[in-house]
Amino acid sequence: MDQMTRNLNSAYQRVYLWLQRELKFLSFETPTGNHRVRRALEVLTNRPALLQSCLDTLAESRQRTLNESFTDALTGRGEADMKPIDVMAHDPIRYTGDMMAWLHSALVGELEALQAIFELSGSERLDDMPSASGVITIAPTDLDLRDHVRPLADKSLENALSAFRLRTEHVISSHEEPTLLYGLLNILTFYRETFKKLVGADTLLVATTDSLASTTTRQLQSCLRDLFRSVQQDIPKPTPDLSPPLFLHDAMGRFRSLVKSFEASLISDSYKSRAFDMIYSEAMKPYIQGCETLSKDLPSPQCHIFMVNCLEVSKDTLRLSGYGTENYMHIIEDAVDSHVLSIVTSLHNFFLEASGLSTILHVGNNDNEGQPESDLLTENILIESSKQLDEFLPTASSDAESQLIYLMRHSLKKTIIQTALNRFVDDFTVVKASLASHTKSSHLATYFPRTAEEIQILLG
Template structure:
């Protein structure tokens, strides 16, 4: 449209039907100002930026009007636009007139509302003036009501916390009421009241706190007295053998521990009752007579089934050990199963009642439940151990048997170790039990010494066969029994302690008999004394080697070697004497000592004949010489050593003879035709001797 408009403006003829104003051939010329204005106009139009939004909007509006690009339309365009604008403004004025009418009506309504509000304010002000005093009174009353309600709530809370009902007081203090969960519940509440009442002492109203504190203390004292009497009644009928011990009694003891004095009194009463019951049970186990018909004796009576005194003592100790274990386990369930609650309760009671402390409690820092348990077990079993000690002492005194006394001592020591592990080293029961071992050992020493005294006559008589005497054999047999008893009863694994522990027994049961053998040895001649000593020492050594704690090889071996050396010397002397070589050994030490034998070789020939007669049976004769030595290995070794020494002596004599013949041959130098040489008279050589004596 814009393009066509400019094209029409340029190419269309003028109003007078003339040619185009731009045509150069037009004869009529246009005045110059008009031509410049048109060019400026065209230039302005052509230089306009049609991408401008305003131009684009204007062109869009023209398109919407549906106008044709005619001269009339162009002339009337401004008028049409203005006309349309006037019409739009008129419509707007009409619309605003309607709005003005509506605003007038709204203003009238608002005025009416303002009038109504003013009227209402006047009525409200009048009402406020009339009801003001009543509202003030109502606020005062409501405030008083809230204060009363708060005080009532405080009173209800105070009564609920600090006041105990009559029914709860009856449950807590009346002996007709049972000690059950309700009792402990009320007791816990009263203890809480007693504790919280101390807070009231710091408030303004101390009198109330004092009254509640006094009242709660009285209720607590009555409750603990009731609990104390109930526990005592329960202890009378309490059956510790029943594994299902009532939880109520355990709880009662834990609570009663807060009153240490009452708790200790209950323990004393319980200990006396248990001591009486256990003493009766022990007597029933011994005799078979039941304490009552409800508790018959299981099995045979100890006095009827144990005919052996050692078995009798062992059964009594076994019963006491079983009773101790059962008692401790039952008391652990009764006193220790609640953990450290009893200890904590006792500590709490001591701290809450400082005026009731004793000197011992003043120094007590922590209550030891285990130690207290052991002490209670000691007290409960004191009667049993007194009876046990009396009957064991009767057995020891009525039997003059050293082995029995020693076995009883070992048995008591063995059980003493078990009880020490069970109850502790400082248990009072051990103070009753351990003296029994000392009594048995004194009896053992006394009986052993009496036996040694009775054997004094036998200690000087040597047996014909040089075998260990009967008293030594008997002593070693007895010692075997003692060593076996010691080995089965000792519990320590320390070798030094085991050896040290058995030494006193060795000193009593062996050393006197070895001393008797030594006396007999001193009265015998060689070589019988050495054979007898070796028989005794070797027998003793072999018997003692069976148990490491009794082995005396270190002490006996030097003595054995000493006697063996002496016996070897005797064997050597026997070889020399039987072979006749002793004459040569004693008299010939140099070559010159053989000079006389050349003049009279008969003596040397006689010795050679005796040697030849001796050698074939020398070994058998030597065995016969040592026939009473019981250790054949030792006898063979002694013969070999004696024969070796004999061969060395022979070789020494042989060497002297050879030297003498050589010297003799050099002296005569063949001048004497029938000269006798000693080698011809004494032809045996050392090698032949060794072969014959091997």
């Protein structure tokens, strides 16, 4: 029995030594012809330690071969008609894309070759092995050679991947153009997801690509934040016409370029939401906040008109994107509505002051919920207010237009004026009702003769 064990171990050693020699010079050009290697690997599944040593030898051999091939692809050192990536790809995005395309092609080639070597057909499995090779027939084990295909393909690219990483990190660190960096990020993200499908998530290839994508994201965010900080250091005052500042127009142009790159990318749907969130948070939101800071130096309603103009430009830019804008559009629209409400309130107060109606409303109006105290009204107050009202009515609409002359959205301007006028008519109705409801002072209504219907007609 001991002699049989020694003979068996000796046979495994012969298979192991023979396989080590073969693997050092194994050609992947014709993997289907390596049937003796396939059979030897199948035999060594009964000795996992020996099998792993052979696989490490194969990985080291493939690392050298693929690293040389990658260097040839970069420099054109190989075939005469080869177009070197270092020379042909002047654009950083194309340069990185060409290198990643080479890695993808090499990975697919490795997977196909290893599958051809490791996945034995039924007729090749261990029958009629030639004794000269030192291979003997052994009962099959639960260890499947196919489990080694993906890890081995990933490990074979380790040296080439190291060179790729160094070159890509240099590309990332030497560029500060947001659109270019976002293009690089799209390429890295696309290939990361592609590599996951080919070799799985827990691999060096995916980890390296993911790390480079994270580095690119940080560089992109840093560049965008630096751009905004440069604006903050020399932030201009709002122009007299309350138009959006130049830095906002520049930011929206940059945002459009990023969105265009985003929409042209082939990233997965699961990543798109996060990608668009990052673009909005870094390339649009800070500049809207910068406009809010500027508006604080303006009186009302100019501050609100200025913000509506800025928000409308931002909203128009968001509309150009067909993806991921719904939530942010709602945020901006809510902000516009808030500022519009403030403009309406300001214009309404202007109507009350210009018409003299505020004088009547404020008489004794400390605790009377918006209604004037008729007992405190005098003939002089009503006569003066009525005269002021008559002077106000013919020019009310034009006065309102002049208040909103710098509001860029004309349809919104009409809505604001009409809403403020409706509020004014409601206040006038309250005053008339208050005068009519007090019998002791009903005679005062004769000094304030206008009716609500007349007001509506005169205001149009």
